[in-house]
Structure formats: C-alpha cells, structure tokens
Amino acid sequence: MNSVQTLSFGIREYLSPVLKNSKFKETGCITPEEFVAAGDFLVYKCPTWKWESGEVSKRRDYLPAEKQFLITRNVPCFRRVKQMEYTEEDSETQIETENGEEAWVATHSGRVVANIEEIVQQIEGEDEEIIKRNSIVLEPENDKEEVDIPNIEDIPDIEDVEDGLVEEEDPATLATTSNVVVSSHDDGPSDKILQVRTYDVFITYDKYYQTPRMWLYGYDEHRRPLTSVQIFEDISQDYAKKTVTIETHPHLNMSLASIHPCRHAQVMKKIIEKMNEEALKKFELLQQQYGNSPNSPQAEQAQVRVDQ
Amino acid sequence: MSSNPLLQFVTFSSAVEATFWHTLSTRKIDLYKLDDTSHDILGYYSTGRTVISQHATEANISMPAHLCLGTGAFDDANAESFSRLPPFSYPSIGKIKNTNTIEDFKSLEKTSLFKEITEQIWQDIISGEAIKNPCLITRFLLVTFADLKKYKYHYWFGFPALLTEPPWNVAENGQIKSIGDSWESNEIESFRENYDLFRQKQSGANAGFFLVRKSSNNEVMIGSLSEWDTFFESCNDNERIVGFADPSSLPMNPGWPLRNLLVLLQRHWNVHKIKVLCYREIPGKKDISQTRILTVEIPETTSISDKCPKSVGWEKNPQGKLGPRSADLAPLMDPTKLADTSV
Numbered sequence: 001m002n003s004v005q006t007l008s009f010g011i012r013e014y015l016s017p018v019l020k021n022s023k024f025k026e027t028g029c030i031t032p033e034e035f036v037a038a039g040d041f042l043v044y045k046c047p048t049w050k051w052e053s054g055e056v057s058k059r060r061d062y063l064p065a066e067k068q069f070l071i072t073r074n075v076p077c078f079r080r081v082k083q084m085e086y087t088e089e090d091s092e093t094q095i096e097t098e099n100g101e102e103a104w105v106a107t108h109s110g111r112v113v114a115n116i117e118e119i120v121q122q123i124e125g126e127d128e129e130i131i132k133r134n135s136i137v138l139e140p141e142n143d144k145e146e147v148d149i150p151n152i153e154d155i156p157d158i159e160d161v162e163d164g165l166v167e168e169e170d171p172a173t174l175a176t177t178s179n180v181v182v183s184s185h186d187d188g189p190s191d192k193i194l195q196v197r198t199y200d201v202f203i204t205y206d207k208y209y210q211t212p213r214m215w216l217y218g219y220d221e222h223r224r225p226l227t228s229v230q231i232f233e234d235i236s237q238d239y240a241k242k243t244v245t246i247e248t249h250p251h252l253n254m255s256l257a258s259i260h261p262c263r264h265a266q267v268m269k270k271i272i273e274k275m276n277e278e279a280l281k282k283f284e285l286l287q288q289q290y291g292n293s294p295n296s297p298q299a300e301q302a303q304v305r306v307d308q
Numbered sequence: 309m310s311s312n313p314l315l316q317f318v319t320f321s322s323a324v325e326a327t328f329w330h331t332l333s334t335r336k337i338d339l340y341k342l343d344d345t346s347h348d349i350l351g352y353y354s355t356g357r358t359v360i361s362q363h364a365t366e367a368n369i370s371m372p373a374h375l376c377l378g379t380g381a382f383d384d385a386n387a388e389s390f391s392r393l394p395p396f397s398y399p400s401i402g403k404i405k406n407t408n409t410i411e412d413f414k415s416l417e418k419t420s421l422f423k424e425i426t427e428q429i430w431q432d433i434i435s436g437e438a439i440k441n442p443c444l445i446t447r448f449l450l451v452t453f454a455d456l457k458k459y460k461y462h463y464w465f466g467f468p469a470l471l472t473e474p475p476w477n478v479a480e481n482g483q484i485k486s487i488g489d490s491w492e493s494n495e496i497e498s499f500r501e502n503y504d505l506f507r508q509k510q511s512g513a514n515a516g517f518f519l520v521r522k523s524s525n526n527e528v529m530i531g532s533l534s535e536w537d538t539f540f541e542s543c544n545d546n547e548r549i550v551g552f553a554d555p556s557s558l559p560m561n562p563g564w565p566l567r568n569l570l571v572l573l574q575r576h577w578n579v580h581k582i583k584v585l586c587y588r589e590i591p592g593k594k595d596i597s598q599t600r601i602l603t604v605e606i607p608e609t610t611s612i613s614d615k616c617p618k619s620v621g622w623e624k625n626p627q628g629k630l631g632p633r634s635a636d637l638a639p640l641m642d643p644t645k646l647a648d649t650s651v
Contacts, residue, residue: 046592047395047396047591047592048394048395048396048591048592050394050395052379073325073376073378073394074323074354074374074376076359076371165418165419165622165630166630167620167622167630168471168618168620170471170620171314171316171475172314172315172316172317172471172472172475172476172567173316173317173319173469173620174316174317174318174319174558174561195321195372196369196371198323200325217326219323221626222625222626222633223321223322223323223324223633223635224633224634224635224636225326225635225636225637225639227636227639228639229639252327252330252379253330253334253641254326254327254330254641255641
C-alpha cells in the first residue's frame, strides 16, 4: 500500500501549477523550488499540513529556513488490520458497480491495486484515510499486550507514587475508564471516545533522489511512542525493512519510519503517464457522480485540478 | 431546577510528541544540568472531533481531548511562538518540573505543585488578568523524570479545574443541541465567518474564549471577553452567549477549559445562567456542524468567595488510576538499538 501513498503525494505535486515546465514530466524528479511550491499548495489545500523549520543545525540552505519540511500531526488511525481488509474490499466492490469499470492498476510492480477515487480521496486531504489505507495498523493482539502488560519496571514506581496522592471526588468530571469513555444520550447510536493510535506524518525533500520523502512517527493509544518493532509489525511484510526503513530524520534528532525514496521518481513517472491517459475521463466521471451534491469536496477539488 | 442534570466535563488527555522529549533531554544536559527549578512550557489543543460512522449500526468515534506538547514547547509564550503552533490549535501555558532522580520524582510534593498552579489560575481570575488573556485559565502542570541513559521518560500531567459548589447544571432539562438544530443556516455561516475574522485578529492567546450575540439583522457578532460590558449592553440576559474552543468531541459533554471559564464568569459578572457555545470545527473544511450549544446554570444563591477554591484534574495513567505515565524512546533514539534496525 505504500506505493499508493507515494502515488497520492506524487499526484499532489504533479497537479500543482508550477511544475509544468520542469523535468518532472520526463524523470519524475523535482527541484527544491518545486518541492516548496508543491508544499505551499498542499498547505493551502489541506491546511492541517504545516511547514516547519526543524533543528537549526540541520537546516538545508537550498530550502527556505521556515520551509524545511512538512508535517501534519495527530492523524488518527482507527481501524485494525482485519476491519480494514473488509473495508478495502467493500469500497472496491462499490466502485466497480458504480463506475462499471475495473479498478485501476497503479504501478508496474502489480502489488497494489488502486482506483482513482481512492487516490482523489487521499489528495483531498483525508489524512486518516491515508493511514487507514496504508496498512500502518497494529494487530489487535499486540494492542492488547500493550494495554494489559505494562512495562514491569514501571509497576512499582506507579504504585509508590499513587499512594501519596488522593483527589477529591468530583461529580462534574466525566468518568473515564482506561480505554473508552461512553457518553449516553437518547438519539441514535452512542458516541464514545476511543483512545486510538495516532501518527505524525512528515514530508521532507530528499536531495539525492530529488523527490519528496515520507516519514511516519506513531503513538499508541496512550500516547506512548511505537517502537520500531511495532512499526514494522504494522507495515506489510512486503515493505518492512525494504521499502520502509527506520532512519534518521534529516531535520530532527530522531529516527523514524521512512519510505525509501529510491523509486519515487520512477513511480511518479508512471503515474504521470497514467494520469495523462485516464485522469480527465475519470475526473469527469467523478464530477458527474458528485456534481449534484452540495457537499462534494472531491468533485470540487477534481474540478480545480482538472482546470490546472 | 433540581430536575436538570449535572454538567459533566471531559478531561484533557496528554499527548506528548517524541521531539518534546528529545528537546527536554538536550536542555537537561546543556542548560539545566542539575538545576531542577520549574520552567514554563507551551502546550496546545485543538477542537474536538467526531468521526461520523458511515454505517448506521456502528457508533460514532470521538477523538480524545488532546493537550499536546511539541518541539516548540520550550519557546517563550509570546505571540510569535503562538503563531508557530500547529494550525487550528489554541495555546495553553504550563509549568514543567523535571526532577534529577527517580526518587525525587516519587517523593515530589505533587499536591502542593498542583495547588500552586491552581492558585495562579485563581489569582489571574481575581485580578482580571484572565479576562485580557483567557488562555491563562488553561494552565497545566507537568512533572517529569528523564532517564537519559535509558531514553525513558516518566511524567504526570495535572490540569487544574476549580471546583464550584454546587456544580453547574444543564438548564432546560439537560438539552444540548448541535448548532444546526439551534440556529438558522445563515446565522451559522455568519458566525463561522465572523469567528474566523476574530481568530485572525486576536493573538492566539485570546481566540479560544469569546463572546457571541446575534444582531437584529441575523448577523452573529463575536467579541473578546474584555469587551463584555459594551458587547452585551443591548442584550437581555438570555441573549448572551459565551463561546470557547472545545477540545471535547462528545455531544453531551463539553471539554475541560469551560470549567475555569464558568468560574471566571461567575466571579466577574455574577453569572448564574448563561448560554454556552462549544466551538468544534473540522480543520480546513469550514465545517463547524459539530459545534454544540447548551445553557448552564447554578442556583442564584451561590456566591463565590475570595478564597481559592479546591481543584481537581490529575491525569490518570493507562491503567485508569492516579499515577504517572512513561514513554520509552530507546527504540527510536538509542544509537545502539538503532544500529540493530538499520539496513
């Protein structure tokens, strides 16, 4: 699924207007200026993304000081692998019946089957979708382990401190259990607060490969950082330690999971070709599909993009 | 009035970014060394968010009310550092006490530290400082011990909320409505636009708490707390609305910041009943449909003395008990462990 991710971000770049006269179309590579322009476009379209400057000592002079890399924080990750597989099939069937067309095969590798709607959805900035569809999900078993078996070292600490502190009973505080808060009300299904895994997602510019590069930093339900082992468990074994590796962030003193950019350019090039052939047709279909509904950001964005 | 249900608030859930721990380590080594005095830190929160289920059978999923600490947490709290906070977030100023040893961490007088912050909030309310600078009422406490050799961090957050006796009720038999059920769509649109303008004009510190009233031509006006007297001059009591950026995402429960706001209102303007707008947006989507509106009240006879009220708000640990949490960053910071995973 990582390729889809790569694709989605690639398309973001592709569609941003300044890239027209670059060698991007021939090679799939971008210049730092194009990276900044594409990032500006992303921030404009999806304002949950933000430019950051990172560590001063690690600043790259070919990028503006305040625009070293992009970040979006606290992206929730709701579903577990099993649920997600179901959803994936679910949505695909839907699309096939609606469009009457076969899903779109996205890459040369043949590992990933994506359809344009999925990609548009990702472009559209539904960040949780990106995560959801990228298999960055822990197995439920691991989950449980994390919750039920706290680090053995911690137990005495916690109990020691606990003794010293008592808090007033307060009826105005909504009672919480460790994982889920359920609020009762009459209409419809009950709402609950779900402590979910969250991710910080970074996009940096990789000078060597001349492409953007994706980084992921995950936290468990209790905001404890996920370990690299946990992260590799989350990532499809096709990619773990191959396409996705743990490396040092170019602008932060921190190591995190990254999608290796060595094939970004190639993939991008493929996409461009595919886009040229199929994009217009597909976007038109989308527009028809959503054109009548007032709440159709996809259609709106598709329109903007096709115009460009 | 006795039939009105009690208003229950959703607590903050702490959310510390890994880069914060890294910055803390660096500062501990290079700057603080063995000095363990408290320092100001800058946190932030965003409005609550519910993911509406696509299937009728599934429950909607609400995100916790996160209070976050990031890389910029050690910057001075000023307009410039506020502007560096993530988009659509609101600042919250806290105090960090980082101990030198795990023993210090355990034996620390946490209750008195918590009380200190409570006092600060109370003083800012009494002096009126909190009216000019409302983010002061969301002050929080963080006690930490950083085990630098093991890249392990023990921490405990406290979010003091002043207690009112008796607690606030939800008036009108506990009705809490969505903005769409309470207002006309042109009013909602007018509110959204005016609030956006208000937020741009204010420094980040003041945008999280505001006043709302409807003008005669269906426009919805926004004002800052310091404008209370002039802003509500022509209003009846029941036309006054006070709004706040609400980190809670539950339909029937507002978030923690409202607690101290209500104390502030009661103290300064003798408010015993008021309409509250719990502002919740989907960032970047111009969608505020999850915003809730309710009326809260306490008995007219309730008065508030000069004495600092009691407070609650220690965060519970993952086991659901009062106790510290810990974050283990060794896998992603320890050079020896990193070597194992590199390819």
